[in-house]
Amino acid sequence: MILENNINKVLEYKDDTSYVTSLYLRLGPDERNDFQYKRTLKNLIKESKKNYSYLESDIENYKSIEKDLAMIENHINDSKNIEGIRGIAIFSCSSNDFWEVFNLPLVNKDRLFFNNYPHIGELMTLNDKYGNTVFLVVDKHKARFFNLTLDGVKELSGFLYPGASRTHKFKPQDGKFKQRVSSSSGDRMMSQGYGEYSFNRTIENDVQQHLKYVSDRIFEYSKDNKIDWLILGGSDDVVQDLSNHIHSYLKPKLLGNIKLDIDTIKTDKLFDLSLNFLDDLRYRNNCKLLEEFEEKLSSGLAVNGIEDCLNSLYNGQARTLLINEGFAQPGFICPKSKLLALDNNEKSCPENQAPNPIQDIVDYIIEEAFSQKCEVDIIYDSQLKKKIDGMGAILRFRL
Incomplete structure (x- = not known):
């Protein structure tokens, strides 16, 4: 009930004039080794500055984002806040005193966003898929x-x-x-x-x-x-x-x-054991989905590559999005319609305005997939990664 109430708070948050910082960070055994997660967070923050540098003239929002990032870093650097979890999601808007933290059993991909709304798609999917383990x-x-x-x-x-x-x-x-x-x-x-x-x-x-x-x-x-x-x-x-x-x-x-x-x-051990089972489940799911992907690729019910995947999303065809862990690519987003584009071309935007550059379009594609109720699976195994060109999709129908 506490979780549902907190999710509802994030869903109900609305303020088109301010920016929300949304973070998803993996905290599994590999990420904790030698405090790798701290370096990952620092790199995310460093790279993200390019995504909100245009707000420097908007002093209130710029300062709010800077404060968000400082609060997020302080929260994660306190080891007590991240004990016994393998992922975390944080949503913050300092100018509106908005702050919500979700301790998670897993996170698909390390991501950091700044937008007029919280990026809650992955949180909703995790709650639906792994929400109640007995x-x-x-x-x-x-x-x-x-x-x-x-x-x-x-x-x-x-x-x-x-x-x-x-x-x-x-x-x-x-x-x-x-x-x-x-x-x-x-x-x-x-x-x-x-x-x-x-x-x-x-x-x-x-x-x-x-x-x-x-x-x-x-x-x-x-x-x-x-x-x-x-x-x-x-x-x-x-x-x-x-x-x-x-x-x-x-x-x-x-x-x-x-x-x-x-x-x-001990109850804390049970949670850790259940996460091991969920990790194994995720690997088995990856294997099954990639087997289906390979079978359907030849019949036109699957596509391989980021461009075809993006087109399939905008056509409403995509059922399951498969993305290699670590895959990233710069791209563009239209200023008003928020449509995504791989090229800097005014014709890509219905408002006939030049799109704004974004550091990693993959993060935004994932959010678009979540908004369409698509399944998103991140491929971690090095051998399984070879089966797709960074990104692939299993389709609901052909066009």
Whole structure:
């Protein structure tokens, strides 16, 4: 709810006379190595000055942007502000006392914008795609249920099967007879009291009832709450048993399993573990999308290269945009219509005015894709990058 309220604040922000600074910064393990993210931010700020230098005559907006950048840098340089996250989005307009920070599980691309509106497309997409991950940790008698959202980690109660509270150690009574009972391993016979055998069968039944109860509770929860992904934790045998109980509706949402001790887990570790699963998911998605891209390229339902991708966006054809990590290219933006162009040509703008130069048109293409509800996937793997010329698109239809 906090996240939704903050997103709504950004969506509702309107002031055509002032400029909003929008930052997306990756903070994964690679970016944190040797404080690479700090150098990335400094470079973004240095390069971005070319994008708002024309505002020097507009003293109020120019000073507001300068203050935004100083506040953003101070916030990120304080390590306490970025603990346990792999990405951050910040929206600031100092002249209007507007400041919103979103700690994120991932960010597609390091980007910095100055515009009359906040660039919120990627934030909305991340919230829709990864907004609610459920982490269920179980043993034979207990279950802990964690809800992981962009707001953080919250543990929910009510996932203990009532029968699980009975004793789990057999206490024989004097005078009870014994009989030989076949073991499940074959012909080998074991001597076991009839009462003990019956007791153990009862306990095993309780375990299965416990797991079924937990599975049913998760399914009931999913009816009223969106679950994007489900992760199971516990010992291998218990997790395997639990997966057999999971409702078929939730099975496609299973991200994976991991061995965990229910009594010693820490919530901050759960968030980090879930991010590892999401990183793996992103790689698998990249592989599937590039396979589809290659298949459709020959039939005209995919295009390769930035010019064809931009045209497909303006024709409303693009369904999925694929962009190599690190791909950048200068370009132009029309002063009034905000149309994007690769060449400095007045004919590119319907207002018949020369377009303004922008340092990296790729960032603006991504925002245009988000505004059209297109999926945007950044390709990080070096081998996968070779399959596209910087940028490619899978189309909805041909023209």
